[in-house]
Structures are given as structure tokens and as C-alpha cells.
Amino acid sequence: MTSDRDWTGRVGDIWATEWRRTDRSFERLAPVLNAAIVAAAGPQAGTIVDIGCGAGATSLASAQALPDGQVIGIDLSPKLIAVANHRAGSLGNVAFRCADVASAVGMHAPVDLYVSRHGVMFFADPVAAFAQLDEAAAPGAALVFSCFAERAANRWAVETVAGADDASGPTGAMTAPGPLPLPIRPMSRRC
Template sequence: MTDENAVQVPDWNGQSGERWVAYQTRLDAMMAVFGQAAIEAAAPAKGERVLDVGCGAGATSFDLAARVGANSHVLGVDISEPLIDRARALAPQDTSALFKVADASNIDLPEGAFDILFSRFGVMFFDNPTAAFAHMRRALKPGGRVAFVCWRAMAENDWLRLPMIAVKDILPAIAPPGPEAPGPFSFGDQGRVARILRGAGFTDVTFIPFDAAIPFGKGETRDAAIDDAVKMTFEVGPLSRALADQPDAVRIRAWAAARAVYAEHAGELSVMLNGSVWIVTARNPIGYGSAQQLSPSS
């Protein structure tokens, strides 16, 4: 791999990747409704080939493979070896989905090999997203389609906003990432995403806002579900990193604050929190040579 995405690669092959594997079942359940919305927007047909970028443990790859049928295939790529290992372990015997540990921003793929470029929350982490999409576009057929789902602004997503607000007076001030820094919410700005895709050579860029309740945490009782939601918050995502070096006394206070926030929200066996995303689609123009790659400055 190149120096591109140099922070993301070791993180997702270390602690982040291991924790996502540990919580894979619940995390896939949280994101399922958004992945399905993006798959419907992609409208895969029998015989089409799909590149699934940032495929994680393979949930969307398996769904896409079922749509395109046994005579075609889906290639799921992810920078995380632990997640790709998990995807291979979960793969049904009859799936046409294949998996590869690779960085989609520089993966070597045949030109024009795919009908659809798809992603469920896997395209917001590129150091140079325009160059990454220009590279991936070369693997799409002329007229090929893009469909992905990405988070809107953090302020619109209670699953992260609420616990961060709960601990703001307990933890040292957490400097927010720059608006274009790689991260979960770096594609929240519709205008920026449109510029990236058009700069990479795509046309017909569209955005559909989509909102759904996310089942956060899981338990046999409401109290157990709330505790599990807090445990997930402490072990997966931005708050887990903010708490990593904090003493036990701070962590205990943060736990109580996050738990109080989650207890205010509906749900019996899970805590239901709002999630807000963009469903983004675009097209590789028919008259634009698939072999032509734009420069990173385009």
C-alpha cells in the first residue's frame, strides 16, 4: 500500500478492526437499514458485477451477491484484514461474493470490469477522495453506476452527538476534526461530495436524505440494553478514543452521564437513536474513456 490513508490502514488492522469484529453482529444490525436503502438505489440486476468498497465483514457484499446471482460476482474490498477474515468466515457456501484486503484508492483492478461501485459507510476515510474516486472510476464500465451511503453532519446523528454532549464537562475539550479531514462525517457536506465526484469524472450526481432509528446496544431487559449501549460507546468509535487514557474516576463519571442520556430514549431491548445519512448516486459517463484517470488536483 502507498502512503495514502497511512493513518486508517494501521488503525483498522489494529484496535479498531478488532473491536468492530467483536461487535460485528450488532454493528451490522445498526447499519442494515441504511445499507438496504443504498442497495435499492444501486438497483443491482442479475449478471451485473459489483465492487463493494469498505465492505467490512461482508453484510452488504452478501446481499448484493444474492441480487446479481451466481453467474456474476461481487468483490468486497477493505483495508482491515480482521474484517475481511470475518467476512470470509461468514460467507455462505453458495455466495458469489469474493473478498480482498486492499485499499480501494490504489487497488489494481481491470478497467471497465464492474457495473456498480457500491459502499456502505466506506468512502469517507480517503486522504485524497477525488483521486480515490477517479482511480475507482477506471474499474467501472462506461455508463456504470455509483451508489453509496454516508453520514450527514454529526449534529444530525444522535447516536454520536448525544454521548459526546453528555461527557463534554467531564472530559478535556475534544478538538473537532477539520470539516474535510477523513472520518465518519467528512462527507456530511453535500456540496463537497458533489465536487469530489464531479472532479473524479462522474456525472448525474444525486443526493437523497434518509433517516432511520438505529438499534444501539442489545439486552434481554431495558436496563441491560442501556448498559450494553454505553459499553459499545466506550469501546467503538470516537468516544472510545477520547476515553482511552482517562483514569477510572473519569470513566465512571462518563459512564453515568452517557447512561443517563440513553435512558431518556425509547426501546426495550435496544436503545433507539436517530441516524441521518445521504444516499448518493452518480454515473460514469458513456462518452468518457474509462482508461482516463484525472489527476489528484482535478
């Protein structure tokens, strides 16, 4: 699976180079996620933190749709943050930080809304990371994110494993950070 070191190095560099392709791959998801973010923000957008913001697409869409909010995109990759800053241009209500979101979020407290397009899947220790996010959350804060469901619910993952030489695929519980670490069940909770 993908580690912090991967995102601050080779993997993050590749994603920074391929950001346009990544945005295109999410072109059907983006309007749905962005609408959910705007709905959760309500009239008083406040402070919005984009977890694992990558090249900034979700942060920028949030900043444009919620001009009274302050959006902070946080990602581990210096090159992705450089792309996001370039894309932001003169948009005044968005800022990007190269940091581990779990350790950096306290500087932006209280956070009214957390958002993430697939970034929440990569916490090395999800329990500790979400505890940090909860500590920095304002009363009534919300979390809006997209992520993959368990491997069996993702046709592309099942077909990829079936097409490999070892069709048995991974066995046991996968606990490393990444898009398909553990079976999950949908849940909704306000902080």
C-alpha cells in the same frame, strides 16, 4: 479520525469481533441500501465492488440478490476479511480482498457498480480515491452508498458533543477520514 493503520490493526480487529452488533445496528438501513443496489445493478449486474466491505454484509446481500453478478468486497482489515470469507461459505459469486480499494480496484476493471455501506467515508484522499474508482469504472457505471451527512444533521453527533466536557466540539473544517469529516451535499452522478 480513523486511519488506514487503525483499520489494519486495533479498530479493524474490534469491528471483526463485533460484526454481529454492527449488522444489527444497520438492520433498518440494510433493506433500503440493498434495494437501491439491486435497482442500480439492473438485469446485467456485471462486476460489483463493495468499498470498505467490513464483515461482508452488503457484499453477501448483493451476491445473493444478484446471482449473475460477481461481487468483490474489499477492505483494509485482515480480520474483517476473514470474517467475510467465513460468512460467504460456498457462495460462488462473491470474493473478498484485503487491500486498499483505490489501489486494488484496477484489477477488477471494468467495474459496473460500486456499493458501500459507510466505507466511502474513510478515504484518506477522497479526490484521488474517487479518481481511481472512476478510472476502473465501466461506461455508465453507478455508485450506491450510504454515509453520514454533516455533523449538524446527525442528532447523535450533536448530542454526543453537547454531552462532553467541551461542548464546543470540533472547530474549523475537519478533513481527516471518518464519518463526519466535511459538510456534504447530496448528489447523484453516473460515471
